[in-house]
Amino acid sequence: MNESTVAKLKKAALQVRMDCINIQKxxxxxxxxxxxxxxxxxxxxxxxxxRIDPQHPWAEERDVFILSKxxxxxxxxxxxxxxxxxxxxxxxxxxxxxxxxxxxxxMDSAPGIECSSGSLGQGLSFGLGMALGYKxxxxxxxxxxxxxxxxxxxxxxxxxxxxxxxxxxxxxxxxIDQNRLQLDDYxxxxxxxxxxxxxxxxxxxxxxxxxxxxxxxxxxxxKEVQPGRAxxxxxxxxxxxxxxxxxxxxAWHAKKLSAAEYEAALxxxxxxxxxxxxx
Amino acid sequence: MYELVAPRDIFGSTLxxxxxxxxxxxxxxxxxSAATKTDKFRAEFGDRFINVxxxxxxxxxxxxxxxxxxxxxxxxxFACFAPGRCYDQIRQSIAYTNLxxxxxxxxxxxxxxxxxxxxxxxxxxxxxxxxxxxxxLAPSDQVQTRKAVLKAVEHEGPVYLRIxxxxxxxxxxxxMEFEIGKAYVLREGTDVTLIAHGSMVGVIYEAAQIxxxxxxxxRVIDMPTIKPLDQAAIRQAAQETKAIVTAEDHFLCGGxxxxxxxxxxxxxxxxxxxxxxxxxxxxxxAELYEKYGLTPNSVVEEVFHALH
Numbered sequence: 001m002n003e004s005t006v007a008k009l010k011k012a013a014l015q016v017r018m019d020c021i022n023i024q025k026x027x028x029x030x031x032x033x034x035x036x037x038x039x040x041x042x043x044x045x046x047x048x049x050x051r052i053d054p055q056h057p058w059a060e061e062r063d064v065f066i067l068s069k070x071x072x073x074x075x076x077x078x079x080x081x082x083x084x085x086x087x088x089x090x091x092x093x094x095x096x097x098x099x100x101x102x103x104x105x106x107m108d109s110a111p112g113i114e115c116s117s118g119s120l121g122q123g124l125s126f127g128l129g130m131a132l133g134y135k136x137x138x139x140x141x142x143x144x145x146x147x148x149x150x151x152x153x154x155x156x157x158x159x160x161x162x163x164x165x166x167x168x169x170x171x172x173x174x175x176i177d178q179n180r181l182q183l184d185d186y187x188x189x190x191x192x193x194x195x196x197x198x199x200x201x202x203x204x205x206x207x208x209x210x211x212x213x214x215x216x217x218x219x220x221x222x223k224e225v226q227p228g229r230a231x232x233x234x235x236x237x238x239x240x241x242x243x244x245x246x247x248x249x250x251a252w253h254a255k256k257l258s259a260a261e262y263e264a265a266l267x268x269x270x271x272x273x274x275x276x277x278x279x
Numbered sequence: 280m281y282e283l284v285a286p287r288d289i290f291g292s293t294l295x296x297x298x299x300x301x302x303x304x305x306x307x308x309x310x311x312s313a314a315t316k317t318d319k320f321r322a323e324f325g326d327r328f329i330n331v332x333x334x335x336x337x338x339x340x341x342x343x344x345x346x347x348x349x350x351x352x353x354x355x356x357f358a359c360f361a362p363g364r365c366y367d368q369i370r371q372s373i374a375y376t377n378l379x380x381x382x383x384x385x386x387x388x389x390x391x392x393x394x395x396x397x398x399x400x401x402x403x404x405x406x407x408x409x410x411x412x413x414x415x416l417a418p419s420d421q422v423q424t425r426k427a428v429l430k431a432v433e434h435e436g437p438v439y440l441r442i443x444x445x446x447x448x449x450x451x452x453x454x455m456e457f458e459i460g461k462a463y464v465l466r467e468g469t470d471v472t473l474i475a476h477g478s479m480v481g482v483i484y485e486a487a488q489i490x491x492x493x494x495x496x497x498r499v500i501d502m503p504t505i506k507p508l509d510q511a512a513i514r515q516a517a518q519e520t521k522a523i524v525t526a527e528d529h530f531l532c533g534g535x536x537x538x539x540x541x542x543x544x545x546x547x548x549x550x551x552x553x554x555x556x557x558x559x560x561x562x563x564x565a566e567l568y569e570k571y572g573l574t575p576n577s578v579v580e581e582v583f584h585a586l587h
Contacts, residue, residue: 107376114347116375119367125337126372129344129352132329136305137348156368159334163341 001219005048009215010276012082013043017242018269019078023091025262029103030094033252034148035075037179037237040213042079045144049222054084057111063141064130066115068123069148069177070104071254077101077110085112121154123147124174128160131172143172150182153191164230165204173225174205174232177212179239183253196234205230212237243268283446286424287385290442291316293428294353298324304432305345307331307354309338315355315385335360339368339380346378351432357391358384358400358441366406373437374410381431382407383440387417388528389559389567390445390478396558405533407439408506414459415506417441417476417535420449423503426457434459441477445564448481450501460504462512468496471582472516475526476502476535479552479573483526486578495582505535510542517547522585526552526578528568550581 016039024030042065046052050063067076074094081088086100090110093099100110104118115126127145134141147157164172176196180187188194200207210221212235225231239253240246243265257265298304298320305327312318312330321328327350331338335356342352354361361384362369373380384403391398408415414434418427424442431438450465451457465480466487473483480501487497498520500512516523523543525536536551543549554571568574 116371119371121336122340122368122372125340125368126344126347128337129341129346130348131344132341133305133345133348133350136326136350139348141348156334156336156340159332159337160340163331163334163337 001048001216006215007276009040009043009047012047013039014269014272014276015082016043016075016078019082019088019091020074021257021262021265021269023074023078023094025257026092027095028256029254030074031071031254032074032246032257033181033239033249033254034069034072034177034179036241036243036246037212037239038069038072038146038177039075039241040215041146041175041177041218041235042076044215044218046079046083048219050144051142054112057085060139061141064114064143066123066127066143066145067105068117068145069120069151070117073101073103073105076105080110080112083112086110120148120151121156124157124160124164127172128164128167128169131169132167134171135169141171144175145172146175146177149176149178149180149187149194149196150190152176152196161203168228168230170225170227170229170231173222176232176234177237178234179237181239181248181250181253185250200232200234205232207232207234209234209236211235213241242272283448284421285446286418286421286443287316289421289425290383290385290428291319293425294320295323297429297432298327301351301432303349303351305350305352307338307342307345307352309333309335309356309360311356314357315383317355335364336368339365340372342380343372343376343378346380351379351381353381353383353432355383355385357398358387358403359398362403362406362439363400370410374412377412377436379435379437381438381440383428383442385442386444387441388478389554389571389573390443390528390564392564392567393561395561399559401528401530401554401559402533403439403441404505404529404535405537408533408538412437413506414438414504416459416503417505418503419443419477419480419501420447420451422449422453423451423457426451427503430457430459443477445478447478450480450484457503460507460509462509463501463503464498464512465501466497466499468498469520470495470497471586472498472500472520472523473526473578473582474500474502474513474516474523474535474539476505478528479526482573482575483578486575486582489575489579490582495586497582502535505538508538508542513539513542517543522548522550522582524550524552524578524581524585526573528554528573530554530556532556548585550585552577552581
């Protein structure tokens with residue numbers, strides 16, 4: 001990945017964060033914390049890595065992204081819109097009556113939305129079914145599944161991890177958005193040990209750790225995926241990333257921005273924008 | 280006398296029959312293939328069969344994913360485990376997505392017998408019929424079960440199939456066509472209508488014979504589709520007979536009785552023979568049917584309550 005690509009991806013990520021605060025301000029709800037932790041990973045996948053064509057969203061030869069942590073829908077929809085799956089203007093309908101952009105994702109409600117999620121823990125099983133089906137059909141499609149670290153408390157995820165440790169479907173890449181916070185508390189206070197690299201290795205996975213906000217590192221991590229193995233990328237991220245007063249704050253799981261907070265957040269993003277333009 | 284055959288056996292062989300002509304059929308199992316009889320499919324089409332392990336929630340997701348890429352997955356376990364163990368997964372990953380998954384659950388109701396209450400699903404029809412997009416089938420004999428499995432696979436969209444374990448008499452003739460959403464009148468009558476599904480069809484048929492001896496002519500309806508319900512047949516029964524009595528190996532709450540009431544509430548007396556607000560227990564199916572009132576005599580009693 002060259003510097004100009006990194007610059008392009010950084011601008012896209014900034015645009016997504018702008019969309020998120022603008023839409024949240026407009027509609028009065030949406031999960032900023034868990035959207036912001038995933039922005040760089042989503043932008044990397046949709047603007048650089050995945051084999052997709054927004055003009056043909058259901059093309060058989062597409063790669064597939066499964067957002068298992070469906071509450072990150074706000075950031076996810078912004079990425080889909082900025083990538084051209086639907087208009088950026090449509091983001092204004094988010095969570096409103098008669099919208100295609102449901103509060104948590106609904107499969108196929110708008111182009112590019114590949115699964116229904118919101119009840120946590122279901123995306124990996126769904127992705128495994130797809131990856132198994134692609135293998136059986138001899139198709140080269142890749143399936144990416146994003147799961148939150150809080151979401152790893154769901155038992156179904158571990159049912160699926162056991163199955164993947166047996167099947168070793170290398171056309172599926174599991175991504176853990178490890179932002180270390182959940183709705184009520186720090187994940188460590190709920191789950192205990194946070195060493196997911198070791199945990200996944202104990203299950204036979206090829207586990208790759210990465211800074212989930214650094215595009216060069218993210219790209220390197222995806223290059224380290226191994227054939228014939230169950231692969232997982234453990235992305236260390238910051239919940240609320242990009243807005244100083246949201247970062248690592250449990251309160252910002254789904255909190256609504258006040259007018260003053262919106263202005264402060266906007267000012268920070270504009271500052272970031274100015275520094276990106278100078279570089 | 281009728282020939283007695285267990286529907287689950289025909290389920291296994293029907294999957295093999297479909298597998299031979301339909302390459303999209305994929306069977307998903309959660310370590311119960313010997314009991315649900317999907318092992319026959321594995322023996323012939325091992326490449327389109329997976330044991331996901333003892334993990335019903337995961338099985339739902341894997342089946343949904345297979346459907347998303349073009350397969351027609353039939354996921355099978357006991358009715359107490361699907362929907363019981365994975366209701367939310369069915370709701371979000373199959374019903375809400377409207378994916379083409381067939382949930383084929385065997386060993387329903389008190390008919391499970393000695394395994395006891397944990398294994399006796401008396402709520403599965405209630406759970407499945409409330410879900411939008413879901414078609415719910417509860418066939419009775421082996422002929423009807425085979426035809427229902429064929430139609431379920433043909434049907435585009437999610438289907439819940441409740442497949443009996445107990446041997447039961449054959450009423451459905453080979454030459455009859457099975458249609459989803461259609462009621463089958465097994466006996467004409469103008470005094471009262473008896474409606475049942477699955478293992479209770481034979482029971483209401485027997486009840487009708489007892490009633491005939493007492494001078495009451497009962498219409499007997501086999502209702503293998505719980506959703507979409509054959510509303511026309513039920514309304515017709517409400518108009519042409521004086522009362523309706525349903526019978527099912529399921530809780531009274533939420534199953535066929537509730538579904539029928541939703542159609543004809545207030546129009547005609549409706550009474551139900553079913554398991555009341557209680558769990559089952561271990562025992563032979565015959566003992567359990569007797570103790571919990573799933574018998575021809577219970578049906579006859581309810582008919583008298585309804586008519587007087």
